[in-house]
Amino acid sequence: MRFGRIAHPEGFSFVVVDGEGEENLVAKEIKDTPYTEPEYTGREWPLADVRLLAPTLPSKVVAIGRNYADHVAEVFKESAEHLPPTLFLKPPTSVVGPEAPIRIPEFATKVEFEGELAVVVGQVAKNVKAADWKSVVRGFTIVNDVSSRDLQFADGQWARAKGIDTFCPLGPWIETDIDSFDLDNLSIRAHLTQDGVTETKQDSNSNQMIMKMGEIIEFITASMTLLPGDVICTGSPAGTEAMNPGDTIEVEIEGLGSLRNPVERA
Amino acid sequence: MRFGRIAHPEGFSFVVVDGEGEENLVAKEIKDTPYTEPEYTGREWPLADVRLLAPTLPSKVVAIGRNYADHVAEVFKESAEHLPPTLFLKPPTSVVGPEAPIRIPEFATKVEFEGELAVVVGQVAKNVKAADWKSVVRGFTIVNDVSSRDLQFADGQWARAKGIDTFCPLGPWIETDIDSFDLDNLSIRAHLTQDGVTETKQDSNSNQMIMKMGEIIEFITASMTLLPGDVICTGSPAGTEAMNPGDTIEVEIEGLGSLRNPVERA
Known part of the structure; x- marks a missing residue:
């Protein structure tokens, strides 16, 4: 599973990046963080329409x-x-x-x-x-x-x-x-x-x-x-x-x- | 003004440490963080009854x-x-x-x-x-x-x-x-x-x-x-x-x- 963080028209979200082939990837918003099993909110965007951010904001x-x-x-x-x-x-x-x-x-x-x-x-x-x-x-x-x-x-x-x-x-x-x-x-x-x-x-x-x-x-x-x-x-x-x-x-x-x-x- | 962070019987709080003389110091809870002008919640403790923690949790x-x-x-x-x-x-x-x-x-x-x-x-x-x-x-x-x-x-x-x-x-x-x-x-x-x-x-x-x-x-x-x-x-x-x-x-x-x-x- 691939966890990412994205900027989209309504804000920032943690997502699961799903799909095969660079052009068909979809960013599916999750409720919490990448550190627990993902629960999906139902919102999703074609990855090409959003911007990937650093996937984590590390404390160190x-x-x-x-x-x-x-x-x-x-x-x-x-x-x-x-x-x-x-x-x-x-x-x-x-x-x-x-x-x-x-x-x-x-x-x-x-x-x-x-x-x-x-x-x-x-x-x-x-x-x-x-x-x-x-x-x-x-x-x-x-x-x-x-x-x-x-x-x-x-x-x-x-x-x-x-x-x-x-x-x-x-x-x-x-x-x-x-x-x-x-x-x-x-x-x-x-x-x-x-x-x-x-x-x-x-x-x-x-x-x-x-x-x-x-x-x-x-x-x-x-x-x-x-x-x-x-x-x-x-x-x-x-x-x-x-x-x-x-x-x-x-x-x-x-x-x-x-x-x-x-x-x-x- | 002295901003501290304390552990008290009900949890953790940012406080202003007030008073003169080590035995008379009082920890007065604030609503937010030490980075804005303090608003007091009204809760306070003699400093001797609580435990001072590191006054900030730095990102670096x-x-x-x-x-x-x-x-x-x-x-x-x-x-x-x-x-x-x-x-x-x-x-x-x-x-x-x-x-x-x-x-x-x-x-x-x-x-x-x-x-x-x-x-x-x-x-x-x-x-x-x-x-x-x-x-x-x-x-x-x-x-x-x-x-x-x-x-x-x-x-x-x-x-x-x-x-x-x-x-x-x-x-x-x-x-x-x-x-x-x-x-x-x-x-x-x-x-x-x-x-x-x-x-x-x-x-x-x-x-x-x-x-x-x-x-x-x-x-x-x-x-x-x-x-x-x-x-x-x-x-x-x-x-x-x-x-x-x-x-x-x-x-x-x-x-x-x-x-x-x-x-x-x-």
Whole structure:
């Protein structure tokens, strides 16, 4: 099941996105949130007539950095053995939905995309054992962990470089059928369009993840309680590159569709 | 005016704390939140009969690290010139109120207190100029930026070392009379009680701040939109030291009273 959040002529709603084929998708309004079994209100819209928003408004976005060995090598010029995965936070105010512009302020230079598989938490989660990770997950979505590479290294701490308003595109929806994903072989790609030319820049696979899903959730929840709607960014594979105003970036993950955002000057 | 949040026999309320002298304080319930002019419900309790909670439930806690030259020297063994102030985030789930235990998990070693002046945001704030900082601030409170010094250096990123549940004691209330504070000469102290003996460990002054209040708010809001209730931790002076289960830590700031928390093993 795919849970989304939409803007429609009468307001905002949580919906189930139903149907097959991009042109036949329907957004069916639900009474509550995506964290319980859906009850339908009866209102529905063709998806093409409404606007998808970020599917969750997280109380926190917890991210695992340096979780793909190939990306560690390209960004940090060090082997992953010497720089193990680490944890950082992106603020809720950085979250935007599909097609919302990524807005780059003048001082944020070398702003790169990072296409990642994201987890949406479904239950209050503390001290979860790796083997039990599925019990606290509502589903998967796509995140673009937008990062000013220059600020990231200048600041040392990554919160500002990765926490600027609009630097956390999220969507298009939460896919709850997590058993349909093969986490040992999931394709993650990012396509950058510059001057009308689209090139595939990231073309990797979740089999490159250093810390696996169960470990990630055990690691985070040993320290922090996760709440329903919270988001975990599981790390970016190699291929990240700078974006400029006028570009469009699209992250594509098998089974989740794609998350596309234009880039603008703030 | 002092805004607090309390647990009382019938539930939770935002209150104005009124009266002079610690024994005569009264918690007067308000209809809405601390971000508008208070309307009283008429219910009130002697403060001694209720429990103060963290005065705000922030959507984010933005913190300035390395903002006191003496603390930079003691922790980083470097001069502040070579390590300028930096920005990091603490998750909302780390926030607790006065007298709530700081709970230290086994893996978080060398857990130190950091007594700091905290700002509570009162208005949606983006691109605020330094000179206008007061217009977006609802008031001041005290924060203890609890930090596992070992995890902080092992992880590189500080989010986990400073983001563990209970590692952000906040309170006792929001003092809105910000003009009553002399930010060029504000006493900040922390008293640690171990084995029944209390010693003053931090005894510094806001005049040691490298980045001043206006600069801090301009710096943060150039990147991130601040929302009402969000908290800014303005940095810790020197004197931080490890705490152990059984200890009690009390941070005291002129004009704000004190924030006291016992320390426990999680």
